[in-house]
Amino acid sequence: MLLEVKGLTKRFGGLVAVNQVGFSVEEGKITALIGPNGAGKTTLFNCISGFYQPNEGEVLLNNSNIIGQPAHKILQKGLARTFQLVRNFEGMTILENIMTAAHVHSGQNFLNSLLFLPSVKKSEKELKEKANDILKFLNLAHVADKYPNEISYGQKRLVEIGKVLATDAKLLLMDEPAAGLNDSETRTLVDTMREIQKTGKSILIVEHNMKFIMELVQKIVVLDFGQKIAEGTPEEIRNNEKVIKAYLGGGKVNA
Amino acid sequence: MDVYGQLLIAGISTGSIYGLIALAFLIIYNSTQIVNFAQGEMVMVGAMMTFFGLSFHSFSYLSTFFIVIGSMIVIAFIFQHVLVKPLQKQGASMFSIIIGTIALGIVLSEGMGLWLGKQQYGVPPIIPNNPISLGNITILPQNLLIIIISWSLVISIWYFFNRTMTGLSLRAVSISTEGAQVSGIKISRMLAIGFTLSAVVSGIGGLLIAPVVGASPYLGLSIAVKGFAAAILGGMGNIYAGMIGGIIIGISESFFSFYIPSYAEAITFTIMLFMLVVKPTGLFPEHS
Amino acid sequence: NSSSTQGSSGADDPIKVGYIGALSGGSSTMGVPGKNGIQLAVDEINADGGINGRQIELIAADDKADPATSATQAQKLINEDEVVAILGGPNSGTVKANSEVIAQYGVPELITIAMNDTLIDPNSATFPTTFRMTEDNSYDIRALAEFLIGEGHQNIGVIADNTAYGQSGTESIKKILEEKGLNVEIAVDHPVGAKDLTAQTLKLREANVDAVYVFSLGPEGALFMKTLKQIDWKVPVVGGRGLNMKAFVDLAGDAADGMILPTVINPNKPEAKEFIEKYDEKYNDDPTHVYSSLGYDSMYLLAAALKKSDGEGGDALIEALESLKDIPTVTGGMDHTASFTDDKHNAVNENYIIFNQVKNGAFEFYTDEVESGWE
Amino acid sequence: MLKVKNVSAGYDGIDVLHEVSLNVNEGEIVSLVGLNGAGKSTLLKTISGILPAKKGDIYFDDQKVTNHSTDSLVKKGMVHVPESRFLFPALSVKENLLLGTAAKDNKFRKLKSDELFNFVFDLFPVLKERSSQRAGTLSGGEQQMLAIGRGLMSNPKLLLLDEPSLGIAPILVEKIFESLLMLNKEGITIFLVEQNVSISLDISHHAYVLDLGKVIMSGTGKEVLNNPQTQEVYLGGF
Amino acid sequence: MKNFSRFNFNSKYLLLILALLFFFLPTFVNSPYLIRVIEMIAIFSLLGLGLNFLFGYTGQISIGHSAFYALGAYTSAILETKFAVPFYIAWIVAIVLTGLIAYLVSFPILKLKGHYLAMATLAFVLIVETILGQWIPVTGGHDGITVLTVSLLGPWIAQNLYYFIIGSTIIAIWMLMNISKSSIGRSHQALRDDEDGAESLGIPVKKYKVNAFVFSAMLAAVAGIWYAHLSMVITPEVFSAGVSIQLLMMVVVGGMGSNLGAILGAIFIIVLPEFLYDFQDASMFIYGSIVLVILLFFPGGLAGIFKKVSKFLFHRKKYSGKESEVDVQNAS
Numbered sequence A: 001m002l003l004e005v006k007g008l009t010k011r012f013g014g015l016v017a018v019n020q021v022g023f024s025v026e027e028g029k030i031t032a033l034i035g036p037n038g039a040g041k042t043t044l045f046n047c048i049s050g051f052y053q054p055n056e057g058e059v060l061l062n063n064s065n066i067i068g069q070p071a072h073k074i075l076q077k078g079l080a081r082t083f084q085l086v087r088n089f090e091g092m093t094i095l096e097n098i099m100t101a102a103h104v105h106s107g108q109n110f111l112n113s114l115l116f117l118p119s120v121k122k123s124e125k126e127l128k129e130k131a132n133d134i135l136k137f138l139n140l141a142h143v144a145d146k147y148p149n150e151i152s153y154g155q156k157r158l159v160e161i162g163k164v165l166a167t168d169a170k171l172l173l174m175d176e177p178a179a180g181l182n183d184s185e186t187r188t189l190v191d192t193m194r195e196i197q198k199t200g201k202s203i204l205i206v207e208h209n210m211k212f213i214m215e216l217v218q219k220i221v222v223l224d225f226g227q228k229i230a231e232g233t234p235e236e237i238r239n240n241e242k243v244i245k246a247y248l249g250g251g252k253v254n255a
Numbered sequence B: 001m002d003v004y005g006q007l008l009i010a011g012i013s014t015g016s017i018y019g020l021i022a023l024a025f026l027i028i029y030n031s032t033q034i035v036n037f038a039q040g041e042m043v044m045v046g047a048m049m050t051f052f053g054l055s056f057h058s059f060s061y062l063s064t065f066f067i068v069i070g071s072m073i074v075i076a077f078i079f080q081h082v083l084v085k086p087l088q089k090q091g092a093s094m095f096s097i098i099i100g101t102i103a104l105g106i107v108l109s110e111g112m113g114l115w116l117g118k119q120q121y122g123v124p125p126i127i128p129n130n131p132i133s134l135g136n137i138t139i140l141p142q143n144l145l146i147i148i149i150s151w152s153l154v155i156s157i158w159y160f161f162n163r164t165m166t167g168l169s170l171r172a173v174s175i176s177t178e179g180a181q182v183s184g185i186k187i188s189r190m191l192a193i194g195f196t197l198s199a200v201v202s203g204i205g206g207l208l209i210a211p212v213v214g215a216s217p218y219l220g221l222s223i224a225v226k227g228f229a230a231a232i233l234g235g236m237g238n239i240y241a242g243m244i245g246g247i248i249i250g251i252s253e254s255f256f257s258f259y260i261p262s263y264a265e266a267i268t269f270t271i272m273l274f275m276l277v278v279k280p281t282g283l284f285p286e287h288s
Numbered sequence C: 001n002s003s004s005t006q007g008s009s010g011a012d013d014p015i016k017v018g019y020i021g022a023l024s025g026g027s028s029t030m031g032v033p034g035k036n037g038i039q040l041a042v043d044e045i046n047a048d049g050g051i052n053g054r055q056i057e058l059i060a061a062d063d064k065a066d067p068a069t070s071a072t073q074a075q076k077l078i079n080e081d082e083v084v085a086i087l088g089g090p091n092s093g094t095v096k097a098n099s100e101v102i103a104q105y106g107v108p109e110l111i112t113i114a115m116n117d118t119l120i121d122p123n124s125a126t127f128p129t130t131f132r133m134t135e136d137n138s139y140d141i142r143a144l145a146e147f148l149i150g151e152g153h154q155n156i157g158v159i160a161d162n163t164a165y166g167q168s169g170t171e172s173i174k175k176i177l178e179e180k181g182l183n184v185e186i187a188v189d190h191p192v193g194a195k196d197l198t199a200q201t202l203k204l205r206e207a208n209v210d211a212v213y214v215f216s217l218g219p220e221g222a223l224f225m226k227t228l229k230q231i232d233w234k235v236p237v238v239g240g241r242g243l244n245m246k247a248f249v250d251l252a253g254d255a256a257d258g259m260i261l262p263t264v265i266n267p268n269k270p271e272a273k274e275f276i277e278k279y280d281e282k283y284n285d286d287p288t289h290v291y292s293s294l295g296y297d298s299m300y301l302l303a304a305a306l307k308k309s310d311g312e313g314g315d316a317l318i319e320a321l322e323s324l325k326d327i328p329t330v331t332g333g334m335d336h337t338a339s340f341t342d343d344k345h346n347a348v349n350e351n352y353i354i355f356n357q358v359k360n361g362a363f364e365f366y367t368d369e370v371e372s373g374w375e
Numbered sequence D: 001m002l003k004v005k006n007v008s009a010g011y012d013g014i015d016v017l018h019e020v021s022l023n024v025n026e027g028e029i030v031s032l033v034g035l036n037g038a039g040k041s042t043l044l045k046t047i048s049g050i051l052p053a054k055k056g057d058i059y060f061d062d063q064k065v066t067n068h069s070t071d072s073l074v075k076k077g078m079v080h081v082p083e084s085r086f087l088f089p090a091l092s093v094k095e096n097l098l099l100g101t102a103a104k105d106n107k108f109r110k111l112k113s114d115e116l117f118n119f120v121f122d123l124f125p126v127l128k129e130r131s132s133q134r135a136g137t138l139s140g141g142e143q144q145m146l147a148i149g150r151g152l153m154s155n156p157k158l159l160l161l162d163e164p165s166l167g168i169a170p171i172l173v174e175k176i177f178e179s180l181l182m183l184n185k186e187g188i189t190i191f192l193v194e195q196n197v198s199i200s201l202d203i204s205h206h207a208y209v210l211d212l213g214k215v216i217m218s219g220t221g222k223e224v225l226n227n228p229q230t231q232e233v234y235l236g237g238f
Numbered sequence E: 001m002k003n004f005s006r007f008n009f010n011s012k013y014l015l016l017i018l019a020l021l022f023f024f025l026p027t028f029v030n031s032p033y034l035i036r037v038i039e040m041i042a043i044f045s046l047l048g049l050g051l052n053f054l055f056g057y058t059g060q061i062s063i064g065h066s067a068f069y070a071l072g073a074y075t076s077a078i079l080e081t082k083f084a085v086p087f088y089i090a091w092i093v094a095i096v097l098t099g100l101i102a103y104l105v106s107f108p109i110l111k112l113k114g115h116y117l118a119m120a121t122l123a124f125v126l127i128v129e130t131i132l133g134q135w136i137p138v139t140g141g142h143d144g145i146t147v148l149t150v151s152l153l154g155p156w157i158a159q160n161l162y163y164f165i166i167g168s169t170i171i172a173i174w175m176l177m178n179i180s181k182s183s184i185g186r187s188h189q190a191l192r193d194d195e196d197g198a199e200s201l202g203i204p205v206k207k208y209k210v211n212a213f214v215f216s217a218m219l220a221a222v223a224g225i226w227y228a229h230l231s232m233v234i235t236p237e238v239f240s241a242g243v244s245i246q247l248l249m250m251v252v253v254g255g256m257g258s259n260l261g262a263i264l265g266a267i268f269i270i271v272l273p274e275f276l277y278d279f280q281d282a283s284m285f286i287y288g289s290i291v292l293v294i295l296l297f298f299p300g301g302l303a304g305i306f307k308k309v310s311k312f313l314f315h316r317k318k319y320s321g322k323e324s325e326v327d328v329q330n331a332s
Ligand SMILES: Nc1ncnc2c1ncn2[C@@H]1O[C@H](COP(=O)(O)OP(=O)(O)OP(=O)(O)O)[C@@H](O)[C@H]1O
Pocket: A012, A015, A017, A035, A036, A037, A038, A039, A040, A041, A042, A043, A044, A084, D130, D133, D137, D138, D139, D140, D141, D142, D167
């Protein structure tokens, strides 16, 4: 099992945002985490990726507990996440944003950069190539030299994905990657995600766009009021009464 | 025992001065997110105008008060329209604006020095300055006045910021100008209110301390440092916090000055550093 | 090494003299009147035919009371402007920084106002060419020590600011008073710009001293006097030179009444009176006339030496300075004259200090019968 | 009620909108659809005065309001709920909502709530529960609700909504659109940008399609929805 | 983004030319004053480069930089004059010790952000200033320490201190130039823009901040060593909080985030006052006004002006081409 979450609990004062949640993500699969607004999905992501300290529970990445480790360490171990609200480095071009995301494994450090050793020069070239490849893959090559505030919201979301790809992480946690995309764009994103999956990555997605989820994922975990209320294949979830009542509603939206 | 009481009173009255300066910092900060490093110079302008009114022209206290308030309104206008607005328009970073306020501070004190001279001037007290005794402890009327006025200002401005629509709008503008815009808040007007209020409070600060420490074009820096420290120690997000920070600093300084005067300031700053490490956004965190 | 290239150029060129002092910032209260006093003297000397026919040109540089700037300015005055001598300003710290540079070039420096004891040492390797118009802190302190003994005080407390002025003053007070058999019971200090001195005052009171020696500048000095009044402690107080500011009496009001403090200008002396009138007519920015008169005297002293060296700088001027004898001054007692020798680089002689007493919020002449001077 | 005539606008010398014209009649729900980057948000920002129009004119209630300040437009009854929400993260939910009423009268009046609160709380009960929580700590969907709620607090005549369903759970999206219909019935005119075209066009009286800054199609909601081109571009694949 | 100009020496050749120019300057110009001014500019450049890296690049404000300047100066001076430590050892100890103190201080202090960090660093320099002024047996109090450069360093080194100062400044520029074109440089900018975002991409934010803090403190220590031996007397005033504020102003006026800007800022702060003497009393007033004008009308600071001018001079065709393009757009 690539990722295992066990008995995870996170409280904010009196509010239990995540309550004894456990589930797992299999290697090479795309798993979805869904649930009503405020169900605790983002909070769960924050606990897994090291941004929050959960009050209870374990998170096992490749069978080792990563709770208590700082976020950058967790990324270096192979788990990357995107943010629900896009956050880019405003002072850099899109290309540089992606290059920065690829920095961790570049082998550059303070000392060798100070002296600009040949290894740094070489790594810079590699970073640039890698970033350009990713931009091409995401159809963003034409905005490479723009600054984040100059591109549209949808493009920003793609840049977010580009960044986690650049980190070389094996497991990608994505918070609402399809938000703000229209159906055809979502369709393209499905293809993109499948491509990503093919490169051997595993993905855990939070998303409210049910067409996207049902089409794409192999397994769904449903949260409500911080608790897991269901887990299963898209087919099972689609027909789960509890889930329909709490989350999916009459189905008009997911036509 | 009366020594401690006396030290306490002294700490509270200097602390109230720091608190008053902190209040001026916090008003601007809570309506624009700007930390005004020219705050000390604004106080200086208040003090120099007090000297100008009372000693230069022998006006009455009332007319001097209006001269001070009038000049502070002018300064607020300059501050907003000549400095902050153009800088914000060009998308300048927070840091550039801070440096801008520092430069404005230089211009204010040097300009004042060119106009009224670079001397240190004495300014007569507002009320007859015969000490009042409370048991074994004595206090100067001027200091009592400082305490009373600065505390009333803090309380009324706190009320304004937290209990009126305009006050809430001011805070909203500082948090997000875009948000304020779409909420229908008239931003330029809010800024004008914030800048003017802060400048007027600084001016009153200058008016109050001039009889204690005199007026000089260069008195700004030292007073601003303490006022800023008070605001930071209290927490920048709360209008009243600076006064509490100021009192803590004042009392600490007062007591350590008694035991180890050479290091009193350094010890006070060290205590503040420790408090900050424990509470990184001040004693009363930005948003409780 | 380059002293031979300094000074003497064409016979008609003006003789350049530099002044380095604080013309902006807090210390400009002293630095600007100092400069104006010098300028007044320069104008008079020039109107009078200058130095053996040559005019004097004063080049003033602002060091903002910053030692680093001061040193750079010294370099500029010497290398670019080629001044023959430099008049030093009011801050001991900056004078210290610039005199090391100046001495390297063998240019004489004549300090106008700064008082630190360690600034003058004709036998030192680092600043053998530094002279001073005014006397040092110790000179003032000796005078006040005699006064305190005369009044029958034994246990003395000291309050001083924590600058170079206050700190070295405190050291000297301790040394001299002990030498004279007095007892410095306690010394406290405070930062410049302090808003409250209650703690320091209480501390002095707890120590049960007979008299207090204040070595701070005007505003804090006044704050101290007001605090004394507030806690109703009637202790005799004497003060240092730095209290000679209008701000002191203005702020202290009647709280400072009775206090004794040293000054350098005696209003009963005709020369002083004349200077005061001339100065106020032209500048009127130095109510106590301490700093302007020191600048004025310094320039006359330098002019006397320049006349001897015939406008020549370097060693000739140093020699000329060291042989100045009995030059009359507007500062100092009734018939005070100044002189240098090769191991006395402080110009003043006995009979320099005058005591003022504060009365009704003003400085009033107290006595010029002051026992004082060098050991 | 709202007329946009030949408006061009953009950023830093680059035009995003090219001579866009459209109409929103009183009492209608009008949708604007288009691909990412087409300029929909830019158009809304230009209408509400956040972004200057470089050319063309905008009329609101038959008054020319081109480049009027946002606050004056809010006062006139035009409220924009932007894509990026622009909440006040450091303020409480309640304070955020109160600020929605800032334009109404800005005297130094005391803060107090009124019946509008109840309206918003009925629509989004969770906001009532969280009324003293800081907006910045709300979940994504809760923030979206708050942004819409704040917009409603000023009792607008015309509501400009930029992707109200963004980040909202399906069950709630339905509820929001039901409420929009209800608001519309109560007389509020709505100009809507929405990616979820199947549902938005369904409730719209009128719709425009924007592509590369130009209006390329318009018609009733149903017409646009059923247009084969729309089907392909916006609903393709599902 | 417009707020942070990132104009840099874009070629090592320019740097090389600069280096050669300054190395041979003393052979052509025989003006000790000019040399001293250049030395002071170089010292302030070292301070500015370090601070700019911390502040313009990493976004960590420091109003306490002169404390490290002081630590370098005092440590070397105390070791050399009071303990007769050979200068080369004293210098190394001064730099390492300053780095160590910066390291220790950075842990609690860098937890703070923005204005809180500003106050903490300001408090730090005020504390250091007090200690320098009050710990008389070691620091000499306000009388300071006299450094007899010639006898401590030997006449040859003392005579050629200029080359040491210029050499170290050139090396510092070169290093920072390297940093700014490497991934490390970008990562520092990233954490400036969004700490959580950077952290989530595996950038050890805390460690990088500490690195930047320590490195810039060490550069300040080098500047302090040079200052002590150049001026031959050090007192607490030289390193006061006011100097820290000036340094900050220098970086912003020069052009935040730009190494070139740090140097132009140093030139500005040292040279401008020299030109303002004629205005005497009004010189500081004019100085403050000029700073305001630069901030208001030249957002990229001096580096921005420099860049524009050089673009105009050297790439005239390209530049005017672009310009007209924009004009057409605006007119349409
Ligand atoms: N720092 C905090 N303090 C208090 N409450 C919080 C905090 N952070 C989150 N919450 C609350 O915890 C609950 C879970 O939030 P979370 O962001 O995890 O929801 P979510 O499932 O991601 O919802 P959405 O789909 O709307 O993004 C929400 O009700 C939210 O208001």
